Amino acid sequence: MASERSWKPLSLFHVExxxxxxxxxxxxxxxxxxxxxxxxxxxLIMSRRDLHTIFYFCGCLINELSNYLLKYIIKQPRPFPIIHPGIKSSGMPSNHAQFMGFFCAYIGFFLFIRLNQRSFSRQFTTSVYLVCASITALVCYSRVYLLYHTSTQVVVGIMIGGISGIIWFLIVHYAITPIFPRFTDSWIGQLLMLQDFTHINNFMHFEYTIVQNYIQTKSGRPA
Structure with missing residues (x-):
């Protein structure tokens, strides 16, 4: 029986x-x-101050708040409270599953809509998405295997998070991204040095080129 087994906490974040x-x-x-x-x-936000990353993080916070409210309203218990007595929150929907559902859906739309318009190959975006989807599946399965949630609580969490991720991406991509210049040009945007990388096809190559050019200029080496 599961309740008769000895459960050991993973010391870093007390996951048993x-x-x-x-x-x-x-x-x-x-x-x-x-x-x-x-x-x-x-x-990333602290180092890049990229508006898209900031708004993705805002979406994560909204998603977390909705999970808290749903748990408060539904109040469905977890399957084995005797095994995890330290967990006091309700089980429906699974927080981990909802978070990962949001992440997987948002990243998927980001890869195939936003990055697909740039210089990234379909093979690259598909490979990245498969990795993200696999990690999402592993995290969600862990919540059932480790007896923190029922399969229904996990499935509902994935669905809510996935729908939220799609809706938030569409809002950011079609409604908020066009007004990014207003944020960067505002006084607070200049104070915080907010950046908009929307029109840069390959940020890694762009950053590398800028740094190399700066080093060459400072050192006096030819380009």
Missing amino acids: YPEADAFGKLLAYSSMVPIFIIFSNIT
Whole structure:
């Protein structure tokens, strides 16, 4: 029986998995992917100050708020509270699944609509999306395997997050992106040095070229 097994917490973020279960430990690590995504976004925002990244992060926050409200309204318990007594929040919908559903849907539309208009090949965008979708599936499965949620709670979370991700991308892409210059030209945009990379086809190549040109100019080396 699941309740009779010894459960061991993963010390970094207190995610519990069955002791001596290597696959369970892997899934416990995968459960922390949303946290890594959040910290990655914060790091990108602080280093790039890119408006699209900022608005994606705003969408994540709205998605998290909706999950909190839904849990408060529905109040469906988790499947095995005796195994995870430290978890006090409700189970419906799964927070992890909703977060990853939002992430997967938003990234998918970003890759195939926004990046597809640039110099990235379909093979590249498809490969990146398959990786994101695989990670999403692994995280969602971990919530059921580790007995934090029922399969229904996870499926509902994915659906809500996916729909939210699609809607938020369409809002950002078609309604907010055209007015990015207003943000960058505003006094607060200049104060925070906000940037709009919408019209740059390949940001990595652009950044590399700018840095190399600057180094050559400062050192006096020929281009």
